[in-house]
Amino acid sequence: MVSKELHFTKAAEKLRISQPTLSHQIKMFEQEIGYPLLNRIGKKIELTKVGEIVQHEALNIQNSLQSISSQIKAVKKVEIxxxxxxxxxxxxxxxxxxxxxxxxxxxxxxxxxxxxxxxxxxxxxxxxxxxxxxxxxxxxxxxxxxxxxxxxxxxxxxxxxxxxxxxxxxxxxxxxxxxxxxxxxxxxxxxxxxxxxxxxxxxxxxxxxxxxxxxxxxxxxxxxxxxxxxxxxxxxxxxxxxxxxxxxxxxxxxxxxxxxxxxxxxxxxxxxxxxxxxxxxxxxxxxxxxxxxxxxx
Missing domain, CATH: 3.40.190.290 (D-Maltodextrin-Binding Protein; domain 2)
Incomplete structure (x- = not known):
């Protein structure tokens, strides 16, 4: 959501969590990755090259989860x-x-x-x-x-x-x-x-x-x-x-x-x-x- 909005406050509002909580989660994620995901220039935010890679893979994961759900429904032939x-x-x-x-x-x-x-x-x-x-x-x-x-x-x-x-x-x-x-x-x-x-x-x-x-x-x-x-x-x-x-x-x-x-x-x-x-x-x-x-x- 941060990569979509490029704004911490707006992203936090969309996620229905506080802005400090979101900032802390991003910071923890960056520590786990070992690289910064975002460049913070004042109030402006942009993705780093590593951030772009993570964003791309995250979308793939999201699509995979949607595919899993669809395949399960298809196997069960749930007509809904x-x-x-x-x-x-x-x-x-x-x-x-x-x-x-x-x-x-x-x-x-x-x-x-x-x-x-x-x-x-x-x-x-x-x-x-x-x-x-x-x-x-x-x-x-x-x-x-x-x-x-x-x-x-x-x-x-x-x-x-x-x-x-x-x-x-x-x-x-x-x-x-x-x-x-x-x-x-x-x-x-x-x-x-x-x-x-x-x-x-x-x-x-x-x-x-x-x-x-x-x-x-x-x-x-x-x-x-x-x-x-x-x-x-x-x-x-x-x-x-x-x-x-x-x-x-x-x-x-x-x-x-x-x-x-x-x-x-x-x-x-x-x-x-x-x-x-x-x-x-x-x-x-x-x-x-x-x-x-x-x-x-």
Whole structure:
């Protein structure tokens, strides 16, 4: 706590002990280690190099203790506890949130916390999430990645022109109703519009998929949506055209911290997720999915 707060009084308050008691414990710890853990410059505190090593190892010990507890619960198959999932804002959040309905029916005593964040990777590495789902991860050496499926994108409208496909340029030239530019789907469309030399100017922007579908139904314009979205919403009355030249796709990954234990709630949710992906017939990598399934049994 001292290494987190870098302030003895604040750390003592968080620990609910007196400041002199905390200072004495740190001093005793330094004597046992044989090196100073903190540099005290007036009221300012900073970790020494030895202090940084101790802090790192202490966090490892804390994670190990949490892992022991999780493994014991998994062995006993105790269907209680909590599950923390980090997902990118947008379609993936909708997918995970929808699956929570079935998960809650199966495991009503497990609390699920969905963190919608642009920093999925950070949430996993800092143990804020049991696993995360996103499109791009950088620190592969610290994460175990599984490609879940390739996401396809479609132009949707309330009338059919008889064509099952549409070029990317033609799709972007349509009167479009889109998510705001903070949305992952929109970011991809903005990038694609630059690559094909088009200026993307939607006639309506909204963060609500329900509003987008309602506007399309009423003929206000067309929209570009992922297969994930139209699979999980009532879209049978709308017409879809797959976007090509180039094909508009992206890979969806599941990420977990390497060498970390997969707790019971996470195992059950991942199995539910994989079953749903396969049921919907998404374009998956069979070997990757099989490896993931074997690791969570």
């Amino acid at each position: 506890g909590e599950l923390k999932i980090a997902v990118l804002p947008g379609e993936i959040t909708d997918l995970v949130s929808t699956l929570c309905i079935k998960f809650n029916q199966l495991y009503p005593n497990i609390n699920v916390f969905i963190q919608s964040t642009d920093q999925v990777e950070k949430a996993i590495l800092e143990n804020q999430a049991d696993f995360g789902i996103g499109f791009e991860f950088n620190r592969y050496n610290m994460l175990h990645m599984t490609k879940l499926y390739d996401e396809e994108f479609y132009l949707i409208s309330n009338q059919s022109n008889g064509e099952q496909k549409v070029s990317c340029s033609a799709a972007l030239d349509s009167s479009l109703i889109l998510f705001p530019n903070m949305h992952q789907c929109r970011k991809m469309l903005d990038k694609m519009s630059i690559e094909v030399g088009r200026q993307l100017e939607p006639i309506v922007e909204t963060s609500s998929i329900e509003s987008i579908l309602k506007l399309v139904r009423n003929g206000v314009g067309s929209s570009v949506v992922s297969r994930t979205l139209y699979e999980f919403f009532d879209t049978e009355d709308l017409f879809f055209q797959r976007i090509e030249k180039p094909f508009l796709t992206r890979a969806v990954y599941l990420g977990m911290k390497k060498n970390s234990f997969i707790n019971y709630p996470a195992r059950k949710f991942i199995k539910l997720l994989v079953d749903e992906i396969e049921r919907l017939g998404f374009d998956t990598e069979k070997d990757a999915i099989a490896s993931l399934q074997s690791s969570i049994l």
